[in-house]
Amino acid sequence: MQMRPLFGEEEKKAICEYMDEDGFITEFKRTQEFEKMIAEFTGAKHCIAVNNGTISLTLAAMAAGVEAGDEVIVPNYTMIASPNSLKMFGAVPVFVDVEESTLCLDINLVEAAITPKTKAIMLVSANGRYPDAGIEQFLALCEKHNLKLIEDSAQSLGSYYPDGTHIGCKGLVGSFSFSAPKIISTGQGGAIITDDDDVALRLRRLKDFGRDGGGTDVHESIGFNFKFTELQACIGIEQMKKLSERVERKKAIFLRYKAGLEGVEQVKLFENNVSTTAPWFYDALVERREDLIAHLKGKGIGSRVMYPPINQQRAYAEDGSYPTSELIGEKGLWLPSAVQLTDEEIDYIIESIKEFY
Template identity: 55%
Template structure:
């Protein structure tokens, strides 16, 4: 249907999730975290290959908990890419440390490791690497870099559930990996986050941090500083059904990216980010164009939603004046556009979107949509 507006992203909640929620409510469950939360955590650990998984209230909280578990706080520095969702840098601020912004590499839109190494100081305690849109820098090289300098690796893999590098799931290369289950993600529980690790001591710290520092759940004996970051079983029953569908969704994301790229391969001015189709199911379909605002306006006129790339962190109000130079981030962030990426999209929908993009470039329409 040509008149159906195609949103850039929609969450996909099916009958299975609705039935599971109704069954849980009818069972008299207490809503808070319990048996289903533990089941959801096990599914995440099994899927990623991590030894431990702990779910929390959202993806920003998960980054905060990861930093806290690593003992990072006031006076410390954490290297963060300048191109990321602002929550990455905000979590570092929240813990009381200083986010040190570093430019990205053009190939992956992820942290430039050479520039990251140049930014290391005696106060640097960690690198928070972001798997932006399911892609990551060379994780073996990052591991070697951090080992050489005695740094923690925290992987912000919020956009990378289902993504791998050389067969290994992103989030498992570092000391702690963090995921998000907010509405646009490949699986969602409305809000929510998860931490994975292979380190039993870090896992023990995370479990205490998310539950007021309690020695044991339900007991008011507190042996560490902690907060209320807990998940709920009501969310977990949704998450369990979503996890059952994850392998199918990962494959569909790969198919969608391939169809977009094939349809637009001969369109001048449309550039795709280099992507390994075996490892990476891009969360959002991303392109680079010189006339982003004009193209977005044209697509909206034809019932198609898009979303511009994140602005560089150093241009956001809380971070203006941050030291450093960010030429790659500035150039690519200004050109980036996320196309419709919902799992609701049919092949016909993708073909329709691509046809309008082709029209925009091939028929001189772009001149009428200068904004």
């Protein structure tokens, strides 16, 4: 398996106990508890849970003041949810290439792409990594050009900046995803964190029909319906209890891959500083990728091609030269990354890769 979520008896018991309470299922006290756990874990003042990670980015941008027609700089290497979240309300994603070392936005290319229409930068912390330029340089760039920094931290729960600040807490808003492949999962789900009281209020109104809270039909502004559910929250609470253990296991798996694949010149693992980063997937540039995938499949081992350049996808079909994104599109491969992999299984994967080359 390349990745699969990990649920246990604790999640099953939590759902059954909730159902015995005859609750309304829509978000309420357990959602509030889940939000509080995320806020406390990350150190954020506010956490707002929503129905998925794409919507969390949409609402983050809207709450930051991005409007239809505004440009937002987005990496050309990312999950397509990042630009799609902007397309949802008519904002314009502007693609910029990423650093080859981290796969995060290249700050020099970002500055060159800023126009009078640019309203925000969406910084994706790829696989829990932060850019080589440093987050402070991005904050300074935003201040210089009067831009908002939106942190797409979908892959970064449990990862930190060098000063100990959780990724997602430096920008105006940070966004997390709890879809099936993430380090914790609620099936679908997302969350936005912020320290700004006004932004938090806008987010809560945007996700709930423009009202300040449920149970009323008084609407202060235009809003929509992107609420969470108590069943998701029951699962999320139990998943959060396991997060710290999973973070350590993610780091240990990476170190085992790194040691085992040392000297295999055809496989270049992306570096992760495990003192700050809990790798989400184990990403690598590999030679003869398609043949390697077939070989691993024959051994019962799943792998997954990394994101292709977004500008080359038919959904966007935009011209441009993005050398790093294109390199990933040709050679990028995610190795098996499930947190439940045993050391013996990892060693089997390593030996199978060595056997191929």
